[in-house]
Every structure is written in C-alpha cells, then in structure tokens.
Amino acid sequence: MIPFQYARANDVADAIKQIATDPSAKFIAGGTNLIDLIKYDVEGPSRLIDISHLPLRSVEPTSAGGVLIGAMVPNTDLAYHPLIEQRYPLLSRAILSGASQQLRNMASTGGNLLQRTRCFYYYDTATPCNKREPGSGCSAIDGVNRINAILGTSEACIATHPSDMCVALAALEATVHVAGPAGARTIAFADFHRLPGNTPQRDTNLEPDEIITAIELPPKGFSANYSYLKIRDRLSYAFALVSVAAALELDGDTIKEARLALGGVAHKPWRSTAAEAALLGQRTDAAAFAKAADWLLHGAKGYGHNNFKIGLARRAIIRTLGQAARGTPQSNSDKKIR
Amino acid sequence: MARSGAANRVTRMATAPEKIPIRLTVNGNHMELTVAPWTTLLDALRDHLDLTGTKKGCDHGQCGACTVLVDGRRINSCLTLAVMKQGAEIITIEGLAHDGELHxxxxxxxxxxxxxxxxxxxxxxxxxxxxxxxxxxxxxxxxxxxxxxxxxxxxxxxxxxxxxxxxxxxx
Structure with missing residues (x-):
C-alpha cells in the first residue's frame, strides 16, 4: 500500500476540524472499501482520520416515533437490533443480503452509504474512468458492462451504487444527519446519492468537509408486507445484478401505500413516484405489479452485456411485490425464490 | 495510456509518516509492536508477530482466508489497519487449542x-x-x-x- 499518515479523531467536532485542515485526508471507519481502494491505488489519501471510535454507536427510538441510528453502528449490529428486526425487517434483510458476516461486522452504517461503485473500470487504473479520473472517458459504455447501470445513466458514467442497505433505506425514506464546519443539517435519502451526469466523480451530496453522524428512520416500517429480493451471480456474497425492495400497506387485498426501490441498476437506489402511485388503490395482483414494474423501468436502456437486466428487473419487481403482498418475504438462507 | 492511479495524482506528503506503537492482546499474550499506519492487521500478525497461521489469500476481503476474531467478532484482517485496533483482543488459529487439546x-x-x-x-x-x-x-x-x-x-x-x-x- 502507498504511505499515508494516521490520526484519530476524539469527537465529531475534532473530526470536522481535522478534515478541514487537509483536503487530501479521508475519514476511515470500517475501512472495508477504502482500504481496498488504497491497495488498488484508486484512492491515495495523504492522511486517514480514524472516526471508528466516535461515540455514534447507539440505535434509539426517536420522539417522532422513528429510530435514530448512529453512523458508527456496525452493519451486523444494525441488522440484528431488535428495533430493526421487529419494526424495519426490510432493512434487516437488505443488510444481511450484502457482503459477508466478516465485512458486516466491520462496515459502519455511515460508511455503507459512502462505498464506491464496483465497476471494473473504476478499479482498473490502466483504463480511462470518469469517476476515478474526470475527463478521461468511460470504458464501461463500450466495454464489459454486464454489471453496469440501465437507469439514470449519462454519457460520462454507467456505474451502479453497490449497496443493499441503501436500497432499503431509500424505500423506507430515511433521513441522513450530517455535520460540518457550518453546523448540522439533514438530507432526505432520495437527495443523498446523485446521478452521474457530468460529474460522476461525485457520488453524493455530502460535502468533502462533512461527516455523517446518524441515519433516521421515520415511524413507518412496513413490517407486515415487505420483501427484499437480490439477484446475483452467486447465491451469497456477491453484489446485486438486480435487487428489489418492496414495502406495502394493505387494506385487505387493496394497496393503500407502496414503496419500491431497485438496487444494482443505477448510480443510486432507483425509485419512481409514478410506479408507486400506479399501485395505489389496486388489488394485489400480477397485472398491477407488472404495470408498476413498467413505470419503474421507464426509460431503461441496456449497453449490450447488461441488456438482460431490463427483463430481469421487471420479473424481479413483480415477484418481490407478490412476496410482500403475501407476507412471505424472501429468505436470505433458503435461496428458492417463491 | 499512462497509469492514472491515485499515487500519481495526489501530491504526496512532505514528511514521511511515522511508525506508531501499538499494544494488542494476541491469543492471550500482551504484545507491543511498532507499525507503519498502512500495516494491515494481517501483515502485523504474519510479519511482525510470526503468526503465519492466518493466511493471505486475496488480500482484498473477498476470500476470508485472513479471518481472525477481534474482541470476539470475526473480521477480515487484510482490510483492517493494525493501528485502528489499539488495545484489542485478537484470537488467531494459533490461539484456539488449549493445553494441547484441539478446539x-x-x-x-x-x-x-x-x-x-x-x-x-x-x-x-x-x-x-x-x-x-x-x-x-x-x-x-x-x-x-x-x-x-x-x-x-x-x-x-x-x-x-x-x-x-x-x-x-x-x-
């Protein structure tokens, strides 16, 4: 690995102060992605500021009826927390479908939001990549793009966001709490990650001198009718080709509220208000689900190797909505998709 | 085209980073060592403490050969910086058997x-x-x-x- 300096932050204010003094410094929490990127020479921070010891490790109910999750809560602790398992099982399932138990033990809640794409060309420093080297070009558009995006792409970048946890957080309409030199602010989850546009080097709207302190879940957890279905090349421990988070509120078999988010298909978790609106007042049948799938995939575009994702996503959306409606969420250990 | 890695982009620091003293409890033994900030826990175990039972497979968190227990939890030691585990209790494969009896x-x-x-x-x-x-x-x-x-x-x-x-x- 290339050399860097190391410093530990004592508290959030100290972390903000330290990052402000060194523009080429980076925060490190779980390190599961950043250390790897440094090994591949994709990232080259002059200094790592260790925030893993900051006292941001609690999962607590809020007065508004939701839950506040500290940014340093390890992914495993969050997935198995009783409040999350009982009230937000969609989030629990999504987290446990990602990575391995070792990595989930290491990875932090805040860091999960900030992980970089796994696009092959982003990692391969011998090839052009606008995300790694702005202006150098995109190798994936005409390259091996089987894992790349079909929605919200630009001519500059067709990378996907790799997180499973974020797909559930998008569907649940979480809020991101951040702090910076100008004070604290909140960012709606839908506004946190960006589409690539002409600035694919920027994954999120977090400023370089800001730090994530917490994720807030609203009261509604859709714990009765939800499912997270992840389609990947292996049965476990692989990034999603397509994943679907579905959450429904039902009155008998009529849909009162619907949330739908896709992973593995875009630069951010993909939602569509039209798709969710199309489900309102509908019966929970395949025809309604197919209509919602068409809305959610409106404008989808393949780049050759990833054309299959469009049909795969359509079928996965229909299947996941069915699982949610029946109250039989996809199991993470029994791999049969029912 | 030329390599466009981060090492070529970022202006490197003016002064060489200093090595950092750390204390770890490894398989019940108190250990003190001095490591560079970028030394992984895996390299610290293998190269500094001669505990070569923990294996370097992919070195990228994809294979699990480097798995050890840190404060009772399994992690990938190849993606862990040793300096971040100051004071931690590490158990490796060498620490599982007790009194000549296999785990x-x-x-x-x-x-x-x-x-x-x-x-x-x-x-x-x-x-x-x-x-x-x-x-x-x-x-x-x-x-x-x-x-x-x-x-x-x-x-x-x-x-x-x-x-x-x-x-x-x-x-």
Missing part, C-alpha cells in the same frame, strides 16, 4: 475431512468460531449463508458444513 472446531474439521489443500482452513475455523459465538445459524442453510465469506477453492463445502454442525452441537 472442537479443529477436531471436527479433522473428523469430517473438511479440507483438501488447507489454505482456507484457518480462516474457515476462525470464521466458524465467530459464527457459533453469534448464535444466529440454526440450520445447514443458515450455516452456508453465514459462512459465505469463506471461499474454499477445493470445494470442501459439504464437509465444512458438517464439521461446523458437529462443533456447534458440542459447544
């Missing part, structure tokens, strides 16, 4: 012939020790799912699952 998982792996080349085995066993401590895996399916971070290229998976089931029942 139940070690014995179970022998009983079930749960390896061929053996390169992934120390990671498999440390990971399984973490899995048993977590108490989340009840069925064979759940063991398979929660052991998916440990790759065995010889394909000894059925015997690995059987060995873990045996050790779990006796723990």
């Amino acid at each position: 139940p998982l070690q014995q179970a792996f022998i009983d079930h012939d749960a390896f061929q080349c053996g390169y992934c085995t120390s990671g498999q066993i440390c990971s399984a020790a973490g899995l048993i401590a977590e108490g989340k895996a009840k069925t064979a399916d759940e063991i398979r799912e929660l052991m998916s971070g440990n790759i065995c290229r010889c394909g000894a998976y059925p015997n690995i699952v059987a060995a873990i089931q045996q050790a779990k029942e006796r723990s």
